[in-house]
Amino acid sequence: MDDGSTDASPEVARSFPVTYLRQENQGPSAARNFGVAQSSGDYLAFLDQDDVWLPRKLAVQVDLLQREPDVAFALCHLRYLLEDEDHPPEWFHRKGPPEGEPGYAPCCWLLRRSAWETVGPMRTDRRYTQDVDWMARAADLGLQARMVPETLAMKRIHDANLMGEKIEATKREFLVTLRDSVLRKRTEQ
Numbered sequence: 001m002d003d004g005s006t007d008a009s010p011e012v013a014r015s016f017p018v019t020y021l022r023q024e025n026q027g028p029s030a031a032r033n034f035g036v037a038q039s040s041g042d043y044l045a046f047l048d049q050d051d052v053w054l055p056r057k058l059a060v061q062v063d064l065l066q067r068e069p070d071v072a073f074a075l076c077h078l079r080y081l082l083e084d085e086d087h088p089p090e091w092f093h094r095k096g097p098p099e100g101e102p103g104y105a106p107c108c109w110l111l112r113r114s115a116w117e118t119v120g121p122m123r124t125d126r127r128y129t130q131d132v133d134w135m136a137r138a139a140d141l142g143l144q145a146r147m148v149p150e151t152l153a154m155k156r157i158h159d160a161n162l163m164g165e166k167i168e169a170t171k172r173e174f175l176v177t178l179r180d181s182v183l184r185k186r187t188e189q
Contacts, residue, residue, distance in 0.1 A: 001021045001022075001023075001031045002021065002023070003027065003030070004024045004025030004026070010022065021034065021038055026124070029122035029126065029130040032122050033124070042113050043062060043112060044110070044112075044113055045109060045110050046109060047107055050156040051154060052156070053107065054152045054154070056150075056152060057153060058110065060076070061074040061110035061148060062110065064146055064148060068146060070144055071146045072114070072118070073109055073143070074109075074110045074147075075146070076147070076148040076152035077100035077102055077152065078100055078103030078107065078151060078153045078154060079099070079100040079101075079151050079153075080156075080157050081154045081156045082157050083156060083157065099151060104131070104132075104135060106131050108153050118141060119137050126176075126177070127169070128170040128173050129173040129177050132173075132174065136177055136180070137181075137184075140181055140184045140185060
């Protein structure tokens with residue numbers, strides 16, 4: 001799913017045997033929602049252009065979901081790839097252990113389509129925390145997740161990362177997501 005890229009991404013994508021979809025830039029939530037709507041498989045996985053999946057990622061996570069039918073989605077450990085080891089972005093304050101750490105970024109997810117349908121699409125009004133919001137809604141609905149204790153994804157960190165774009169706006173969205181979760185839990189009681 002190409003969310004209005006302005007680089008050589010279309011040519012690169014078309015060089016592989018994939019279905020190439022494009023929309024004008026609307027942000028990560030709209031791109032993921034559109035991609036899911038156009039897909040037909042039982043499993044959903046997301047990979048941003050600057051992140052990396054290790055070769056066994058999908059196989060390990062599919063195996064877990066096939067063995068545990070009550071699990072709605074699988075996560076995996078991730079490792080950070082700093083574009084500039086000597087000068088990381090000011091907003092990035094942790095490197096994580098070299099062997100990886102539990103990952104919650106979308107590049108670490110493998111969802112059953114039924115989990116997506118239960119939780120619903122990503123909120124397009126959340127520019128920086130749409131993934132956190134989706135995970136909070138899944139948890140609030142009682143969906144089970146399992147963490148594969150193996151590093152299967154790498155998250156690239158650089159000055160152009162969306163999360164670091166506006167750190168104060170990101171913090172505000174985190175607080176709104178937390179508030180929304182608390183309100184959902186209160187209305188259930």
